[in-house]
Amino acid sequence: MRIVTKFAKIAMPTECKKLIFLNSIFQGGRLFVGAVCALYFFSFGLQAQDYALIKSVQAAVFLGLDIPLGYLMGKIGESRSLMLALCCGAMGALACMLVTNFWGFAVSEVFFALSISIWPVAFSSYAMKILENIKIEGAVEKFFHFGDSLTNLTTLICGAIGGVLFGLNKYLPYGLFFVVYTLLLLISYFYLVNMHAPSNKKDVVDLTVSNLKGALSVFPYATIIFLLQIFLQPLLHYWQPLFTEKFDSTPKEMSIIFISYSLAMSGISLVYSRLTRFSGVRSDFFVLAIALVGSLAYALIPYLNSYVVSTALFSLTFGILNLAQISSGVLVQNNLRDMNRMIITKYVSVYARLGMVISIIAIHFLFSSGHEIGALYKIYGISACLIFFVYLGVIKTRKSMEKTYVS
DSSP: OOOOOTTSOOOOOHHHHHHHHHHHHHHHHHHHHHTTHHHHHHTTTOOHHHHHHHHHHHHHHHHHHHHHHHHHHHHHOHHHHHHHHHHHHHHHHHHHHHOOSHHHHHHHHHHHHHHHHHHHHHHHHHHHHHHHHHOOTTHHHHHHHHHHHHHHHHHHHHHHHHHHHHHHOTTHHHHHHHHHHHHHHHHHHHHHHHSSSOOOOOOOOOOHHHHHHHHHHTHHHHHHHHHHHHHHHHHHHSHHHHHHHHHOOOHHHHHHHHHHHHHHHHHHHHHHHTTTTSGGGGSHHHHHHHHHHHHHHHHHGGGOOOHHHHHHHHHHHHHHHHHHHHHHHHHHHHTSOSTTHHHHHHHHHHHHHHHHHHHHHHHHHHHHTTOOHHHHHHHHHHHHHHHHHHHHHHHHHHHHHHHHHHO
16 A cells, blocks of 8 residues: 655556546537537527527436436446536537427437436446555545546637637537547546456445445535535526626626636645645535635625726635635545445435525525625625634534543
């Protein structure tokens, strides 16, 4: 067993670099159409309410099929699950190019949702099997955060390419999506089978009680993800109305904001990936501390009156909370047993998605009560500060009690 000291640099094994590249192309491929999908649907005569219903199909698939998919993935193994995700994504893109009505697009959204639901869990489990054999302190954290940094840059580039292609021909982004995923599927078939990595043993223990106990063992870390899903929704989906309301921002200024927060997420993750050899930055206390810092920045956003300063603070907030979310996911993975990892991760995923649903309901309630976008950000920012401050205190108290008990 080889353990590096905290002063040594962590070198990523070749297998991990290849996985990071594979994940970046998968995530980037989705952005070929992610930035233009609404415009694509509207070009066939669909309305905004139709688009909302189509996207609700994705949420229904996530909530209804997450746990069954976990059991299926546990049965077929990580590499086959990754290829299944690519196959579903390619079928979704192909369906979008062939259909012209609401129900056709709804079916394509099912394929996209299955792809998005399967890939991250299978990818994390596959990577953990490799990383557990390497036994280098901080390697897990570096892998996921360096990967997140590269993925954010890839999605930024692919989103821009998709927008340009859509201007030339509306079918081109979906065609490129289909080609990229098909090529990835072929590459994965040979690469994942031949790589010196985990085998696809069907060693799943079908004991629901055991799986629930595994999920409960990572409940404190999963709760951080749950809370972040609640507070991230306005940042993810309502930043455009916020900047329009405050600054009457132009499309060019909106593009600058998108580029800014994408670069912030990438840069912050990259810097953190170089610090993972220090044990302090890998603790749950540190994750909650950065979540609290991000929440403080969050709470300040609606009070700023400068477009430049608001863009900078918004991007910083997004980057910090994204760092907290990735770090929370790593804490979950580090505290799971290898057996049934994908199933238990799906339990955590359902818990996190529940936070998203609660947040969406709360947002609709606030809007129906007459609150504007600025008020929404104020309520969410202040609430995030209070909740993460309390949770940070709970974690600190628990650790103090554990030290007292041990002594």
